[in-house]
Each structure stands twice: as structure tokens, then as C-alpha cells.
Amino acid sequence: MNLSLQITISTLTLLAPILILLLVTSSVGAQTKSQANPQARNSTQPEHSSQTQALARRPQIVRIIAEIDARNIERTIRKLVSFGTRNTLSPQDDSNRGIGAARDWLYSLFLKAAEKSAGRMTVEKQGFEQSKAARVPAPTMVTNIVATLKGTQPESENRIYIVSGHYDSMCTIPTDAKCDAPGADDDASGTAAVLEIARVMAKYKFDATIVFMAVAGEEQGLLGSTYFAEQAKQRALDIDAMFTNDIIGNTLGGNGVRDRRTVRVFSEGVPSNEKPEEANVRRGVGGENDSASRQLARFIRETGERYVPGMKVMMVYRRDRYLRGGDHIPFLERGFPAVRFTEPNEDYHHQHQNVRTESGIKFGDLPEFVDFAYTANVARINAANLAALALAPAAPKDVAIVTARLTNDTDLRWGANKEPDLAGYEIVWRDTTSPLWTKSHWVGKVTSYTLKGMSKDNYFFGVRAVDRDGNKSPVSFPRPTGRTAPSDRSAAPTRPLP
Numbered sequence: 001m002n003l004s005l006q007i008t009i010s011t012l013t014l015l016a017p018i019l020i021l022l023l024v025t026s027s028v029g030a031q032t033k034s035q036a037n038p039q040a041r042n043s044t045q046p047e048h049s050s051q052t053q054a055l056a057r058r059p060q061i062v063r064i065i066a067e068i069d070a071r072n073i074e075r076t077i078r079k080l081v082s083f084g085t086r087n088t089l090s091p092q093d094d095s096n097r098g099i100g101a102a103r104d105w106l107y108s109l110f111l112k113a114a115e116k117s118a119g120r121m122t123v124e125k126q127g128f129e130q131s132k133a134a135r136v137p138a139p140t141m142v143t144n145i146v147a148t149l150k151g152t153q154p155e156s157e158n159r160i161y162i163v164s165g166h167y168d169s170m171c172t173i174p175t176d177a178k179c180d181a182p183g184a185d186d187d188a189s190g191t192a193a194v195l196e197i198a199r200v201m202a203k204y205k206f207d208a209t210i211v212f213m214a215v216a217g218e219e220q221g222l223l224g225s226t227y228f229a230e231q232a233k234q235r236a237l238d239i240d241a242m243f244t245n246d247i248i249g250n251t252l253g254g255n256g257v258r259d260r261r262t263v264r265v266f267s268e269g270v271p272s273n274e275k276p277e278e279a280n281v282r283r284g285v286g287g288e289n290d291s292a293s294r295q296l297a298r299f300i301r302e303t304g305e306r307y308v309p310g311m312k313v314m315m316v317y318r319r320d321r322y323l324r325g326g327d328h329i330p331f332l333e334r335g336f337p338a339v340r341f342t343e344p345n346e347d348y349h350h351q352h353q354n355v356r357t358e359s360g361i362k363f364g365d366l367p368e369f370v371d372f373a374y375t376a377n378v379a380r381i382n383a384a385n386l387a388a389l390a391l392a393p394a395a396p397k398d399v400a401i402v403t404a405r406l407t408n409d410t411d412l413r414w415g416a417n418k419e420p421d422l423a424g425y426e427i428v429w430r431d432t433t434s435p436l437w438t439k440s441h442w443v444g445k446v447t448s449y450t451l452k453g454m455s456k457d458n459y460f461f462g463v464r465a466v467d468r469d470g471n472k473s474p475v476s477f478p479r480p481t482g483r484t485a486p487s488d489r490s491a492a493p494t495r496p497l498p
């Protein structure tokens, strides 16, 4: 019998903190708990996960936020613009002009960032030959710059979070490789944010692995990101989140609205790779607003607004802007949770336009239209989230609502996390019409829990994992299962009960 003593300080008792000694069994942790009143106090809560400390900020993340510097972002954007064009079809062997010069410069800067990582960050050029395609008239080399900051917890090092921007650009005609295509906003802004985040985060340690990526071929048809996502799928990489930052620099929209405080985060509700049988289950239980990408968007909003005061994360319930796309889509199509960050109001005079002046209107994606301080704030929101994700345990796996009995209770169960610093789990719930999780309840280190008298008809439920420092995973949304055996997760009912 493996017994250990754990000292927990009750954080809810403000007047007279009580030291409680708890006997905790540290075997597999598969006890079952149930509680009539989920709002009641529970003294097994870890120090930082109570409602009263829900807004606690981790010092490491606060330092990262503070070190992100808008001046570096401005320098990178101006440098990328100085290559004249970064069209994917432009010269690859000219050291001054074209995408090859941009590629080599970015590679050298990511290598420089890696110097501060004590060997944890490695940088590679991931190149491949793209065959002829709609916007590729002849076979062309496409090269992604990929910087990988290895996680330091053995149980988490294979869990991967990706942040990406595309360093290629275009003017009016996508295959015109000669015209000037400054691409300051689209997407030197996203690339500069990723480089700055990598520079700052390289010297810090995280449990899980973070990949900082500048991809090419976006304007030619999401080529670089598609290649990366396909390789990841074939290698069965455990990518738990992918952020693309694309067009994150302009704060004066074509609609005349100036907004320096909002970033849009696009997330899809129904997974792009949903199978017909999964759609059938979803129709039976709901969940069109509860994909892993949507849970990620909720996490990003909460974490971003906590760490970057004054910034608002506007969740948009769409995969991307209306009929448009970005580098997160190839990831979504392969089952990886992914979202897109974009400025709140775009100005189409400054995207995909030859640089020119017509009737007094300046066209072209020039640095003078980029708000570098704003881009830095979007970078901070990214960094806070990457750090929060990579410090936290994985989102619980195999989360299910057991439907073996018709009842007004809700029986939840999930697979045990493997991180050694895991403290336990929280059940979260919300009204079915609420965009955000509104309630949470600490249940400890268990793998099942019954919410007495709380009907699964009336709420959406989820489960998240919490470590001993109070770092919380994104929420996992349960699937229904008619069985009680933990291994039997495919047993979802496909026909509604009468």
C-alpha cells in the first residue's frame, strides 16, 4: 500500500487558514467520487486552483510578457520588407532580393534565438519541392523555418504546441514574382511576432514542446503549412494546439474604425475532419460549439486577457474570415486543434496590392500602415497562451458521459493523466447557450465523478487537468458512452433513446 501525506492549505478560508493533513492514496488514482452540492468547499484543492485565485498569474509568464519588445518586431518587419518581394516564386539564390534572402535571414535570427536555450531549441529548414499547382507554374522549392523548443518533462516532451506566421508575400497577381510585395502586415507582422516570441521564450523551460515556425507558400495555397501538417500526421505527432498569426499589424480598418485593443481569434465549432459517425453522435448530444479548437479559443481568451490587460480577445465562431483561409486549416483538416489570430478590422487597400497611388489612395502592404505596439500585444497574447499550455498538464483524454442509466445525475469519467506533478481535475460547466465555461468544481485526483441532480440535458460539461502549481489545461468535452469499462470509448449510442 502506497500512502503519502500531503499538506494542503485551505485557500478559501481567508480569516483563519487551517492546515489540513490529508491522506492521499497515490496508486492509480481511479477512485470514484460524488457530491450532492458541487459548489461546496473541497479542501483537497491545490494551492492555486481555487475560485479565489483563478486569476493568479504565473511569474514566469509575466516575465515573458514584459520581455516582448515592439522595437524588435518593427525591426523584423522592416527587414523583411527590405527584401523587395517574398513571393514564393521569387529568386531563392539572391542574397538581397526575394524569398531566398528572407529565408536565410530568418534562419540566422532563429539560430541566434536558440543560443539562449542551453541546447533545448533546435532550428531547421524544412524544405520540399512543390510540384506544379494552381498558383505554382513550375516545380518550386518551398522552405519552412522550424525552431523547436524541447519540453523538459519526460511525460510531456512529446506534447507539442505550434505558433506560426507566413513569411512569403504577394502583390496583386499571386504568380507575379517580380513586383514589389512588401507584405508588412500580411504577413511580416505574424512572422515578426513568432520570431520575437521565440527569442524571449528560448531561455525559459516548459514541460511540453513549443514549435516556432515561419512558413512559405501560404499565398500559393497554404503549401508550407500543408506540408508540415501532413508530415506531422504521418509521424503521429501529438500536436495539441496550433496558432497561426496572419495579418496582425493594422489597427485602422478600411471601415474607418481604429481599434488597438482587440484581436480576433477564429475557431471552428464543428471539426473539419469530423467523420459521419461523429456527426451522428453530435446531433444526438449537441457539441457543435465544443470542438477542441473552440475549447482552445476559450482558453486563449481567458489566458490572454488575464496576462495582457487592456487587450480584448474577440472569439469568432468561424474557421476563418468569410470564405477565406489560412495556415491553420491544413492542421484542422488533419485533426489538430488550431486557431487563427487576426487584427479586428482589415484594410483591403493594404493587402495583396501592387504598391501605387490611385486617386489619392495609397495601395500596398507597407510598414507605415503597421502598428508595431499592437503587433507586440498580439505577440504577448500568443506567448502567454503558449507558456500557459506548455506549463500545464495535457487536456484529459477519453472524457465521457456515461449513459448507462437514465438519470438526472451526470456521470463523468476520463483517462488518468500521466504527468508526475498532476494535482487533479476540475469539472466545468455552463448553460447550453453560454459562450464560455462559467462554473468549475475541483474534484481531486480521480478519474470519474458524479454530479448529483445536475442533468446533462441542461448543461454542457467538461473536464480539465490541473498541476500542483495551479496550471490548468484546456477543457476536454465529453463524448457519450453507454458502457462503464474505461477502455470502451467507442460505444457511443448512435440512435436516440425514445
Ligand SMILES: [Zn+2]
Pocket: 166, 186, 187, 218, 246, 247
Ligand atoms: Zn496572409
